Amino acid sequence: MKGCLTGIILLTLTLLVGILGTSWNTNSFGYFQQDISMLDYIPPSYIGIIYVPEATLLTQKMEDTEQWKDLQNLSFVQKLSDLVGSIESICAHIKERGESAQLFSFVASLHLTSPQDYDYLLHAKAIDISFWKLSKWMEKLESYGYEIQSHYFNGATIYEVKGNDLEKPLAFAQYGKTVWCSYFSTLIEEAINEQTDDLRLIFKEYNREKDKIATYFNFENASFLNTVFFKEDAQAFNQLKKWGKGIYNEWNIQEGRFEMTGHIVLDEDSNILKRSQALPNNTLAQYVPYNSPFFIQQKNKEINLETSTRKATFKKYFQPWFENDWGMFIPEFQSKELESCLLLKSKDVKRASNLLKLLAKKSPKEVQRIKYRDFEIRPLHNNQIVNILLGEDWTEVYKEPHFTTIENQVLIGSNLHATQNALDQYLNKNALSGQADFQNFYNKSVEQEGIFTYVQPRFLIQLLSKNPSDAFKKSLDKYKNSYTTFSPIQINVKADGRLEGQLTHNFQEGEQSAMAWNVALDAPPLGKPIIIENNDKNQILVQDEKYDLYCLSNDGQILWRTSVDGPILGKVHVVDYYKNKETQLLFNTPKTIQVLDITEGKSIENFPLKLSSKATAGMLLTHFLGERQIFIPCKNEKVYAYEQNGKLMQGWNPKTGLGLIKQPLQCLKQDKNIYIIAANAAGTISFLTPRGNLEFISSLESPLVSPFQIDMRDSLKVVVATCANGKTYTINQEGISWSKNYIPIDSTGLFMSENILASDAKEMVFAHKNKVAIFNTTEKLMEYDLPCSASEIFTNSFSDLDTKRAGVFCAENEQIYLLDYDKIRDGFPMKASTPFVITDLFGNNENMLVAGGTEQNVFAYRLK
Secondary structure, three states, X not given: OOOHHHHHHHHHHHHHHHHHOOOOOOOOOOOOOOOOHHHHHOOOOOOEEEEEOOHHXXXXXXXXXXXXXXXXXXXXXXHHHHHHHHHHHHHHHHOOOOOOXXXXXXXXXXXXXXXXXXXXXXEEEHHHHOOOOXXXXXXXXHHOOOEEEEEEEOOEEEEEEEOOOOOOOEEEEEEOOEEEEEOOHHHHHHHHHOOOOOHHHHHHHHOOOOOOOEEEEEHHHHHHHHHHHEOOOOOOOHHHHHOOOEEEEEXXXXXXXXXXXEEEEOOOOOOOOOOEOXXXXXXXXHHOEOOOOEEEEEEEXXXXXXXXXXXXXXXXXXXOOEEEEEEEXXXXXXXXXOOOEEEEEEOOHHHHHHHHHHHHHOOOOOOOOEEEOOEEEEEOOOOHHHHHHHOHHHXXXXXXXXXXXXXXXEEEEOOHHHHHHHHHHHHOOOEHHHOHHHHHHHHHHOOOXXXXXXXXXXXXXXXXXXXXXHHHHHHHHHHHHHXXXXXXXXXXXXXXXXXXXXXXXOOOOOOOOEEEEEEEXXXXXXXXXXXXXXXXXXXXXXXXXXXXXXXXXXXXXXXXXXXXXOOOEEEEEEEOOOOOOOOEEEEEOXXXXXXXXXXXXXXXXXXXEEOOOOEOOOOEEEEEOOEEEEEEEEOOOOEEEEEOOOOEOOOOOOEOOOOOOOOOOEEEEEOOEEEEEEEOOOOEEEEEOOOOOEEEEEEOOOXXXXXXXXXXXXXEEEEEEEEOOOEEEEEOOOOOEEEEEOOOOOOOOEEEEEOOOOOOOOEEEXXXXXXXXXXXXXXXXXXXXXXXXXXXXXXXXXXXXXXXXXXXXXXXXXXXXXXOOOOEOOOOOEEOOOOEEEEOOOOOOOOEEEEEOOOOEEEEEEOO
């Protein structure tokens, strides 16, 4: 399987071309014409071809399916659909009464039309579309108002049709009984000049089902696609020729599942498949992360060693332990460079580790042992095994390979991050082998000879977005949801080149909640991760117990880290501090007010600003009269107010007499009423004007157990607070309060309110010891029994719900719970060291849970 990149590209193209050629069985509609003479007139520059029986009936069938919308959003499909649709509209426009406007069997060949674009040349039989003589048909079109222009090329007339409802001109030409049509007359000219001579032989040899769409992808011209999908310096498609001439497929659909059979058309000197033998039941997939876009496995009888140096290296350092069973996978989330991992089955992992350590020591570079989650990771400093198994193209990917052992497997990551990420997924039991849909096909394939390949389009977007061409990037950004609805593709390539496989549309079966990524910190995380938005992308802020603040990308890469003088109190605000459309992070620690550049994490000018006394809570940030104000309660029982430049706010002397305030200040604003509200440690709630004048106070009978909430009651905003005496108080905007006992509670209890059931008023959530209960203003709605005492309660939004869901964190046993309407959500509790946040992390309407882990880490977890 040397040149494994070839396999990946093969699968990618199988996805794209295969989806395009997805077959609807046409037994009930017509027949697949066996006359394949149209294949004789295809220009040699073709990248792929599609043979379609009865286009009109096929189009009608496709338009009735759920898949059609997503197929239309894929460029390969859209271009062919536009071309066929234009021809069909012309036929319908000019047909006489009693004539059929139905289309025909055709071959469409795919060609490059510019460095970043491609389109089709359509080949049809004249008898099928009533083109008995093209010139006569053009005269008829002209009589119906179409504008016809023509020119001669190498003895043939090429017609250009414009006008009526055509969005762009169509070019036609005829040679014998074959008619060409394309938006590009240059493709017709190329077909007139030169034709391919071996396609008919390929179809005759491999065509088995006469009523199905057939596709053929030409490996010999695959390199033309380099600039279509990637930047100009990419050479991703060049290695496909090492596999053979091309790949032939026939397609069928059964209840949303696309089935394919086909054959790799081999060169005489191609031996890439001849060495394969049956795959083992003890599968490598047990060690492959479930969210890997690509997984390829092969068991070889022998390794092809081309040089004496490689032979010597392999014989000394690999042959004593290697069982000739290996695979490669690419993780979903990538660092700046492409990442990949190799898995090699070992008959003696201790010997494998010792020999690889000796191999690493041959390098002049330092061999540094790394301890990670009870695993020993070492740099390999040698990529010869990568070159032997994957080919020269992958030596650049594995510039800094690291290795470790997992049970009876040797794991070689392309770098340290890739190796650690693979270990994280393994330890969290997020394996590909656990997916039901994967097992169904894989278990049928492992007993057969060949290479097993597995592609998951729903996890492909990040990989495809690493180095896309400008045109392909626009397509990904616009239609990424359509790309990800097709999953997964499973292909088994047999030793003789035959293949079989399937792909699923709107994939749901076997989907599971599972780890997406995991990031190691230098110390345990401190507090709930914070989601911010920067340049239209979500990012994650997390602080560790050394007070270092990390900024992570949505795919788990550390963008920057900076040292902070203490724990962050309260919220982190994203602000345009200088009003110049550049954003910063604003927050406070017990000692300082911090303003950090959001891109690099560095303090801006004049910050951090030291506080006069230690802060006891996070800041309240307000905007009055177009300016920003910052209010912070401190240990000296004063509340300080600052202007946005960090200076004390004029007209507000540090406010005294409010008592010790340990909970966040809040702002209540309704109509003309604006209050800064503070609750002190004794249970007294004070209402202040923005200038610091005391309007009124409400003395409750007991200290608050949790921060007070601002809710609506009869269209008026009120303050709601639960106290250690078990009473829940409601205080209106005149300072008048009333109370009610909802649940037995004491100073160890917790309280919050949030819109959970879409009621007019927010529901109230209480937690006391191991019970969590949700009430409306009059009655209990739900109650949950937990095996632990709640340390924190909170809510999270879901991308597909209008209301929120409650979450619980239990510090005593490091567990988190997510509460559905009437039960603890399936899959919970989970192990975590902090509360969690749920967010649409990738902007694709997918709910992701982010929390601090128990291994000095932070992780993102996909929810069903």
